[in-house]
Amino acid sequence: MTDNTNNKAEDTKSLNFIEHIIEEDIREGKHEGRIHTRFPPEPNGYLHIGHAKAFCLDFGLAEQYGGKCNLRFDDTNPAREDVEYVDAIKEDIQWLGFEWEDREYYASDYFGELYHYAEKLIRKEKAYVCHLSAKEISDNRGTPTEPGKDSPYRNRSVEENLELFAKMKAGDFQDDTCTLRAKVDMTSPNMHMRDPILYRIRHIAHHRTGNEWCIYPMYDWAHGQSDSIEGITHSLCTLEFEVHRPLYEWFIAELGIFPSRQIEFARLNLSYTIMSKRKLLQLVENGQVSGWDDPRMPTLSGLRRRGYTSDSIKNFVNTIGIAKRNNVIDVALLEFAVREDLNKKAPRVMAVLDPIKLIIDNYPDDLVEELETINNPEDESMGVRTMPFCKEIYIERNDFMEDPPKKFFRLAPGREVRLKSAYFVTAQSFEKDENGNITVVHCTYDPDTKSGSATVTRKVKGTLHWVSAKHALDAEVRQYDRLFMDSDPDGHKDKDFMEFLNPDSLTIIKGCKMEPSLSSARYPDHFQFQRLGYFNCDKDSTETNPVFNRTVPLRDTWKQKK
């Protein structure tokens, strides 16, 4: 949260609905005022900005109310999960500055305890071993508007169930031959209460428990009980689990265990992007992006590589709020968040992406001046540096126009502009190649207009960035645009999200000219390329081929008017 919103939040005591619940719980002395949350990712993919919303809430609330937040991997499905993801998930959470100390847990840590809970349910005649096939179970479950039918195995004896369940665990049965089901109510209007499956048989090695188990708990059975075992007071999850809550509470009541409370909030949706892990995986596997950390991905690793700062993401997440209604956040808000943060932090440098040579005819041939320039006008403590200046420099191709419109403030024949931190120059002539493209612009400079000298009082409308031709560093720049051309690529019943992929989401520009100080840039150093945008050094960058990503362009009111 920024200082600003924080102050406002405290002044007006503007709370989201979960904070209201928590404060009321504290007021009433529930759980002795203890607040304990958890973030429960499944290690089957990388975390994205939507997960950031969730874990900033989980960890943030714990921080805010002097409680704790556990990191718990929900690893109950060995077929889809992998340690690669565990490490990536931890790195992303730490990147945003959250700490779980020694509370790194795994649902698989509780397999033993869960097994005993299941036996307890069997003894209470609240669970049974069912030999129906997946198809039969599905057929018997009914539909949302029609009740289901009882399984023929529903009423066997406690002893028989206990024995069969032990055999399931012992590996006496093949995959998919039977399940352990809770005995709730096949006629419930809530589908999740129609004798949900607790365990299925899978003879697969688990990334943590190896071959110790061949029965694996389902989400509803593992998740809630894990919350309870850890003494979680407020278990926050997204809206789609709302219909699971009655079951969550049924287990607590039947087992008589610690009553964690599940609270649901609306997940984050961002315009022009998709947030489904499955679909993001599809982009990775089809090679539409270079990996989970492709700078166009909404993953935290992608945003990090793109040049987003962790502060900007936290600020963003705290700005969007928490509620229960479905929402779509404008990506412009995310972009605002990085600009706001980088404006304060990023040193200003000069880089010319589409160079055209500017020759200062009246400047001494061999003279090189070291001109001083400020690193960040927003933060004087960032100091100054010098840039070499000489007779031939590069400017941006679109900063010169042969025949400009009246509101064009840049260079044109006979027009004078300022070269940032250097001199005023006036364009005199230009050269074209056989195709009519301008190749060189000739100008003259006024020695009395040197930056910092107060000798000239006349004003110029435009200021251009530039790089000394002789000293320029050649570099590659990767410009990114939105990955999808539709504001809601995932929201069309008749069309696949892949149809909306933007073919121009990545533009690689080689031969960009940069000021020499950039040779020391290393991943993930952030910069503002003056007049262009915020950029960061990419991890592909090398000594011989420096690479920069455009994080986000500067706000451009000129372009909008054109």
Added chain:
RNA sequence: UGUCCGAUGGUGUAAUUGGCAACACAUCUGGUUUUGGUCCAGAAGAGUCCAGGUUCGAGCCCUGGUCGGACAACCA
């Protein structure tokens, strides 16, 4: 024909729990500026999905609608 949830400017969230609907982004003016950035000043934009009811008073409470979302994996 079911159950659950939701509905406040273009977008997102607030509203001291029943007291003149506020903040941010986006948009548009004007000013400052050695970045057409930043910053500063200002404008426009909702009367809270609809219809009733309770009340001195309703975005908040009640009733009935409408619209939107979730739920029928041995996924989470």
